[in-house]
Amino acid sequence: MNSRERLNLALNHQEPDRIPFDLGATVLTSIHHKSYTALRKHLGLPEVEPQIVDIFQQIVTVDDDMRDLLKVDVRDVAPRSSATFHIDIKEMEGYTYFYDEWGIGWKMPKEGGWYYDMFDHPLKDAQTIADIENYPWPDPVDPARFAGMAERARRAAEVEGQAVFMGGLSAGIMEMAAWMRGFANYFSDFAINEKLLVALMSKVMELKMAYWEKALAEVGNCVDAIGEADDFAGQFRMLISPATYRRMVKPLHKQLFDFIHARTKAKIFFHSCGSIRPVIPDLIEIGVDILNPVQVSATGMDSAELKREFGKDIVFWGGGVDTQRVFGSGTPQEVSDDVRRRIDDLAPGGGFVFATVHNIQGNVPAQNIMAMWDTLQQYGNYPIARRND
Amino acid sequence: MEATMNELYDGIINGDAQEAKEQVQSALDAGIDPSSILNDSMVKAMAEVGRLFEEGEYYVPEMLISARAMQSGLAVLKPLLVQADVKAVGKVVAGTVKGDLHDIGKNLLCMMLEGAGFEIQDLGTDVSPQKFVDAVRAGDVDIIALSALLTTTMPNMKATIQALQESGLRERVKVIIGGAPVTPDYANQIGADGYAPDASRAVALAKSLLGA
Numbered sequence: 079m080n081s082r083e084r085l086n087l088a089l090n091h092q093e094p095d096r097i098p099f100d101l102g103a104t105v106l107t108s109i110h111h112k113s114y115t116a117l118r119k120h121l122g123l124p125e126v127e128p129q130i131v132d133i134f135q136q137i138v139t140v141d142d143d144m145r146d147l148l149k150v151d152v153r154d155v156a157p158r159s160s161a162t163f164h165i166d167i168k169e170m171e172g173y174t175y176f177y178d179e180w181g182i183g184w185k186m187p188k189e190g191g192w193y194y195d196m197f198d199h200p201l202k203d204a205q206t207i208a209d210i211e212n213y214p215w216p217d218p219v220d221p222a223r224f225a226g227m228a229e230r231a232r233r234a235a236e237v238e239g240q241a242v243f244m245g246g247l248s249a250g251i252m253e254m255a256a257w258m259r260g261f262a263n264y265f266s267d268f269a270i271n272e273k274l275l276v277a278l279m280s281k282v283m284e285l286k287m288a289y290w291e292k293a294l295a296e297v298g299n300c301v302d303a304i305g306e307a308d309d310f311a312g313q314f315r316m317l318i319s320p321a322t323y324r325r326m327v328k329p330l331h332k333q334l335f336d337f338i339h340a341r342t343k344a345k346i347f348f349h350s351c352g353s354i355r356p357v358i359p360d361l362i363e364i365g366v367d368i369l370n371p372v373q374v375s376a377t378g379m380d381s382a383e384l385k386r387e388f389g390k391d392i393v394f395w396g397g398g399v400d401t402q403r404v405f406g407s408g409t410p411q412e413v414s415d416d417v418r419r420r421i422d423d424l425a426p427g428g429g430f431v432f433a434t435v436h437n438i439q440g441n442v443p444a445q446n447i448m449a450m451w452d453t454l455q456q457y458g459n460y461p462i463a464r465r466n467d
Numbered sequence: 468m469e470a471t472m473n474e475l476y477d478g479i480i481n482g483d484a485q486e487a488k489e490q491v492q493s494a495l496d497a498g499i500d501p502s503s504i505l506n507d508s509m510v511k512a513m514a515e516v517g518r519l520f521e522e523g524e525y526y527v528p529e530m531l532i533s534a535r536a537m538q539s540g541l542a543v544l545k546p547l548l549v550q551a552d553v554k555a556v557g558k559v560v561a562g563t564v565k566g567d568l569h570d571i572g573k574n575l576l577c578m579m580l581e582g583a584g585f586e587i588q589d590l591g592t593d594v595s596p597q598k599f600v601d602a603v604r605a606g607d608v609d610i611i612a613l614s615a616l617l618t619t620t621m622p623n624m625k626a627t628i629q630a631l632q633e634s635g636l637r638e639r640v641k642v643i644i645g646g647a648p649v650t651p652d653y654a655n656q657i658g659a660d661g662y663a664p665d666a667s668r669a670v671a672l673a674k675s676l677l678g679a
Contacts, residue, residue: 187593190566313648439619
């Protein structure tokens, strides 16, 4: 059974030979360059200059030698920047910073910095829908974005027998609205400026549709899962009410997911952090096939309960280890125990792709990463030998 | 008089910044004591907003516009409170710890505390332990409130408490912590005085620590 067959069985809620493993196919299941470098050293792999795949989160492309060693099943096919855009990193006091293709400013502390975070929001002063329409949006179908994409996807799927994940143009429609407006404006917009916010989210959706139209035509049948996202929950509850989500955002998500489903057989992978349980039935209803990152440490996101309640309708891609409470701070034994528990909870019956809850952060010791991996090797074969059996 | 105070209260609950500002002015024009406007209407309204949030009726958008309405009323009221020498419940120095640039949680905390009658000094984001130490040394601080969103920056909460200890200032202030990865256990572990899961509950925590 090759990796592609393995992933597709899992995505179709069947048990493959073993749980498919993802490390680095998405910008949400990858690894920070600091822990990546440490892991390579730990594994005795040659030193390399880490290829940063996402400058914001400082995560890397996992090199082929590590992919082979760790038996990674999924490859990424991600779009590139448009031809006209190049990141230009500058310095200000205490920080390095740059502006991205959308006009959003990002900075990272020179001392003690782990990631780039936003400091400037180009539509912070937008008042009218015309301000949104007139904004110089990036071109979603700039050919440079798609350069080599079809060939990479075809090679991965047809030559290597790898499963293929294709990333999107940008973060989600709500996320982009938040980043363009600034968080305080964005949250206020939900309450007092609904028209502007919906117009902004619709604009991002329109750009996404143009992108997917072209991207899906390029890669054809070589792609198995495509990524969309929107974060709108915190640790204990949603940040906006389920009712607000259903009224203002869900119709747009549905439109977007319908558009994608009409153009590909690939499954829709939807990333959404935090305590999103109240809207999981909504996401299933509007066509989300796969949920990520399955933040098992958030309220209502217990892995066993999620599997019981939603497991037949949605695939869990993530949730393999609690990155928030165990992975970085626990002992290798605690990591191993947590991984075993998540496998028990999520793997039976298929519908599970093993990945950490979000990216492996820069402070996670190599010993813990390998404790996770060893446990997956030991207990990740079907049929799953449950602890209680 | 009663009507104005009620309208101010409703304006804050409903997140109507213009209304809040106008009703503060009307209340002042009607000769109502500034401290009464603050405590009998605005602080009560924000307490109700906190309750609605805790009970799951309000979410971030509703809480945020209420807090903004409260602030717009407070902008009118503040000079008169100063003039009348109305004392704050306590002074809180707040900031997101070193290496962490996330501020929406910390900002909500500041607004909710302000709405409960605290004086706030907001040090912003990516605040080094030394900056917190300097703020405490500058005097008159009751509580330090530390925020972090990231597992990677959370250890800087511990570093900040250590810096306060090393400067001999730890006993002068209470330290409260919050943010997604933070737990009550972690608060105990690093010797913080308290943890709150959200901005609203942080108000109750701050009050209880000061016996207010």
